[in-house]
Amino acid sequence: xxxxxxxxxxxxxxxxxxxxxxxxxxxxxxxxxxxxxxxxxxxxxxxxxxxxxxxxxxxxxxxxxxxxxxxxxxxxxxxxxxxxxxxxxxxxxxxxxxxxxxxxxxxxxxxxxxxxxxxxxxxxxxxxxxxxxxxxxxxxxxxxxxxxxxxxxxxxxxxxxxxxxxxxxxxxxxxxxxxxxxxxxxxxxxxxxxxxxxxxxxxxxxxxxxxxxxxxxxxxxxxxxxxxxxxxxxxxxxxxxxxxxxxxxxxxxxxxxxxxxxxxxxxxxxxxxxxxxxxxxxxxxxxxxxxxxxxxxxxxxxxxxxxxxxxxxxxxxxx
Numbered sequence: 001x002x003x004x005x006x007x008x009x010x011x012x013x014x015x016x017x018x019x020x021x022x023x024x025x026x027x028x029x030x031x032x033x034x035x036x037x038x039x040x041x042x043x044x045x046x047x048x049x050x051x052x053x054x055x056x057x058x059x060x061x062x063x064x065x066x067x068x069x070x071x072x073x074x075x076x077x078x079x080x081x082x083x084x085x086x087x088x089x090x091x092x093x094x095x096x097x098x099x100x101x102x103x104x105x106x107x108x109x110x111x112x113x114x115x116x117x118x119x120x121x122x123x124x125x126x127x128x129x130x131x132x133x134x135x136x137x138x139x140x141x142x143x144x145x146x147x148x149x150x151x152x153x154x155x156x157x158x159x160x161x162x163x164x165x166x167x168x169x170x171x172x173x174x175x176x177x178x179x180x181x182x183x184x185x186x187x188x189x190x191x192x193x194x195x196x197x198x199x200x201x202x203x204x205x206x207x208x209x210x211x212x213x214x215x216x217x218x219x220x221x222x223x224x225x226x227x228x229x230x231x232x233x234x235x236x237x238x239x240x241x242x243x244x245x246x247x248x249x250x251x252x253x254x255x256x257x258x259x260x261x262x263x264x265x266x267x268x269x270x271x272x273x274x275x276x277x278x279x280x281x282x283x284x285x286x287x288x289x290x291x292x293x294x295x296x297x298x299x300x301x302x303x304x305x306x307x308x309x310x311x312x313x314x315x316x317x318x319x
Contacts, residue, residue, distance in 0.1 A: 007117035072221035106137025178224030
């Protein structure tokens with residue numbers, strides 16, 4: 001997949017003259033609903049010999065338009081790239097979002113962004129998609145301007161389950177509550193946090209449970225504090241384990257949550273290396289213990305529960 005951090009220039013990328021099959025959105029989480037839209041565009045482009053393309057924005061519009069409102073992403077840009085490519089997207093355009101862009105009228109956006117920079121053949125839009133100044137534009141505007149120019153505009157219905165519409169905001173609520181198993185069903189993959197391993201206080205090692213510690217990026221959504229069954233990707237492979245999210249109230253509380261992960265059958269130090277932690281199930285909430293001995297007993301029980309979780313799901317967890 002090719003990634004551009006500015007609008008494409010056909011003179012630099014002549015293969016794009018095949019014609020762009022475009023969709024627009026933030027695609028935070030790239031969940032089941034997003035995947036339905038993306039699979040539609042990939043199929044259509046494949047039949048017509050076009051280029052399945054995603055136009056997205058960074059930072060997220062809410063971080064620019066409502067900076068006073070806390071907003072946390074479901075996934076990093078790098079993880080998003082990997083998932084989009086796995087779904088068949090050939091071109092990803094990441095445009096910096098700005099107030100200037102937000103003030104464009106719907107017609108301005110269509111003319112100055114889409115028509116000027118993309119050799120459009122088709123535009124696929126999710127149900128209820130809004131754009132332009134004060135979100136005043138809709139699929140009606142796309143059809144009014146683009147269809148007379150020969151561009152097909154198609155709306156893809158949202159995906160729902162027994163609990164309602166599948167959306168990024170719904171998944172954020174689940175993750176924030178620690179309901180990562182339910183979030184995984186909507187994402188079709190476990191919720192992931194990445195970071196660089198930092199030096200900790202080595203208390204886990206003294207207790208018999210050495211951990212890999214990381215502080216997630218400040219713009220990422222962190223699951224509710226507590227203990228989770230996790231799988232961690234390292235430079236040495238992928239390992240099952242248990243992860244703790246919290247401020248360590250049993251000792252000297254930290255000012256912000258840290259993620260500490262104990263890997264099963266692993267005894268290496270990875271300071272300074274990047275790891276990714278996938279969250280599969282919530283085991284228990286954060287607890288303040290009377291001392292190290294009680295904490296060690298609790299961790300041993302957490303490890304047993306996590307091992308049981310993965311053992312009971314052998315052959316069913318393909319991710």
